[in-house]
Amino acid sequence: MRLPRWVPGALLLVAAATSSLALWWLYRQDEPEPLTGPPRSDYFLSDFDLVALDSGGKESFHVTGPYLSRHPYLGTIEIEQPRFALPDSREGTWLARADRAWVDAGGTELRLIGAVALDSPPEGGSGELAFRSERLDVFPRERKVQSDAVVTLTSRDSILRGRGLRADLDTRRFQLLDEVTGHYASPVSTPRR
Amino acid sequence: RSDDRDKPLDVQAGGLDGVMTQDGDTRFTDLVITQGSLRIDAAEATVTRVAGEVTRVLLKGSPASLQQENDEGQLMRARAQQIVYDTGTEIVVLSGDVQVEQGRDTFRGDRVRYDTRNGRIQGGGGEGGRIHLTIQPKPRATGN
Numbered sequence: 001m002r003l004p005r006w007v008p009g010a011l012l013l014v015a016a017a018t019s020s021l022a023l024w025w026l027y028r029q030d031e032p033e034p035l036t037g038p039p040r041s042d043y044f045l046s047d048f049d050l051v052a053l054d055s056g057g058k059e060s061f062h063v064t065g066p067y068l069s070r071h072p073y074l075g076t077i078e079i080e081q082p083r084f085a086l087p088d089s090r091e092g093t094w095l096a097r098a099d100r101a102w103v104d105a106g107g108t109e110l111r112l113i114g115a116v117a118l119d120s121p122p123e124g125g126s127g128e129l130a131f132r133s134e135r136l137d138v139f140p141r142e143r144k145v146q147s148d149a150v151v152t153l154t155s156r157d158s159i160l161r162g163r164g165l166r167a168d169l170d171t172r173r174f175q176l177l178d179e180v181t182g183h184y185a186s187p188v189s190t191p192r193r
Numbered sequence: 194r195s196d197d198r199d200k201p202l203d204v205q206a207g208g209l210d211g212v213m214t215q216d217g218d219t220r221f222t223d224l225v226i227t228q229g230s231l232r233i234d235a236a237e238a239t240v241t242r243v244a245g246e247v248t249r250v251l252l253k254g255s256p257a258s259l260q261q262e263n264d265e266g267q268l269m270r271a272r273a274q275q276i277v278y279d280t281g282t283e284i285v286v287l288s289g290d291v292q293v294e295q296g297r298d299t300f301r302g303d304r305v306r307y308d309t310r311n312g313r314i315q316g317g318g319g320e321g322g323r324i325h326l327t328i329q330p331k332p333r334a335t336g337n
Contacts, residue, residue, distance in 0.1 A: 173213075175210045175211075
């Protein structure tokens with residue numbers, strides 16, 4: 001039985017279409033992914049020492065660290081392994097450190113992220129107070145600290161822990177918002193007779 | 194127990210509003226306090242510290258309740274609208290719908306003063322109210 005005359009041509013046509021489709025498919029896969037990473041930083045500093053002043057020219061905070069980079073458009077700052085010193089209105093200095101920090105363009109908000117430690121100046125006889133958390137937001141001009149994460153507050157004779165913190169570094173008032181546990185070593189002294 | 198006071202004190206609460214200073218009040222809400230055999234349940238507690246030492250604990254609830262064993266292992270339960278503990282005098286003052294159960298005896302009144310050092314209880318009915326004291330007879334020795 002003889003094949004109709006148009007069959008070889010049709011077969012050639014199908015083969016050509018299939019091969020070009022395969023080429024397009026392969027070529028399309030090699031197309032590199034467009035680079036969408038963070039824009040190149042405006043500038044970066046290594047082993048820096050930075051003092052931020054408020055609008056009145058007073059020191060708002062002081063930070064040192066191995067690496068700082070500034071966002072070219074937003075003006076925000078990212079810091080690796082920051083070490084902050086935060087003055088309060090009682091001539092005391094609070095020390096804070098973290099894995100990394102983000103600072104807004106105006107220097108009014110510091111977000112401390114990862115292994116965060118905030119230590120108070122010594123408070124009379126009870127020594128320092130140590131705040132520990134995975135996230136603390138500090139507002140240096142208002143001298144306020146807040147967090148929605150779990151925070152542990154350790155002093156000489158007590159350990160307090162809770163979820164959610166609001167603290168005022170000037171008035172030394174603080175709130176733990178939920179899931180609070182407290183352990184006091186020996187809270188009650190012998191009576192004054 | 195008399196040595197409860199030397200034991201660590203633990204608090205579980207729904208919230209805390211306090212001060213980081215040596216002096217001032219720390220307020221807990223929806224709390225349970227445990228210290229040795231002592232257990233306290235209250236809607237609110239205000240702990241006052243002077244020079245870092247706890248001097249006064251004010252408990253409120255509907256009611257606030259407190260239970261503790263004496264050195265003979267006998268359980269004392271008390272409940273009231275308000276309970277104030279002065280750590281200097283070691284005296285607890287309960288007021289508002291007070292009920293104190295010690296062993297098998299029950300005491301009801303409007304105001305009670307409980308000296309934790311010697312277990313002495315003084316009660317008042319308040320505005321002409323009466324004190325109700327129920328002392329259970331000692332079970333008769335069997336077989337005679």
